[in-house]
Amino acid sequence: MKVKEFAEKLDMVILTGEKGLDKEIKKIYACDLLSWVMSHACKNDAWVTVLNHVNIVAVAVLLEISCIILPEGVDIEETTLKKAIENNIPILKTNMDTYEICWRTHEILR
């Protein structure tokens, strides 16, 4: 499923404009330790993290993650947003918690 359709279905706010919305999401991954994410997340994952600083974009770029999802209303830092737009990485925001995001994603991706 494309990021755009995914965001619409789960009623998430897209913070990065039109950038990267045609990327394909194959599954969801949730973790807040960057080294762990680096060695376990996969290409085309949607990644849920409460981290909001700029290095999440570097990790997403290196792993070819489809989009970053900020759960529970976590705010984004301005530098992160700028870097995400530059690198074509969509960032989505929602009030749902990580469990609910993963559960609902499973429902729509299966």
Added chain:
Amino acid sequence: MDNSLKLHYEIPGDDFALAGEASSNVKKILTQLGVNPAIIKRVSIAMYEAEINAVIHANGGTAEVEIDSNKVTIIIKDEGPGIPDIELAMQEGYSTASEAVRELGFGAGMGLPNIKKYSDNFEIESIVGKGTTVKIEVWLKP
């Protein structure tokens, strides 16, 4: 590729906004060269971890990257405090990162073990008070 491609990067200290730039750039080049994506992922992870280590622990450093038809060689060098006990530093879960750095999602004590895991050859040299040099080699051919 008959000739090797040599790249040099400055890794700025304490600038998380730029940390990962060198690894991202190397990833782009390897992609353009048509290298197998699974190998690119290993190079990216190993180099990113080494780059982050230089930023977190050593106020930055340099990265020398050489790509030839057989392998990618990455040498990341810093003039930081050095590592007193490398064996201890190599243990998963051991970290000397500050609380502030941990809050950013780093400092899990997985950096060096990850580098070793994803390299075909890994060498580390460190002198306390002088700095640390990490050499990563990843073969491009099976």
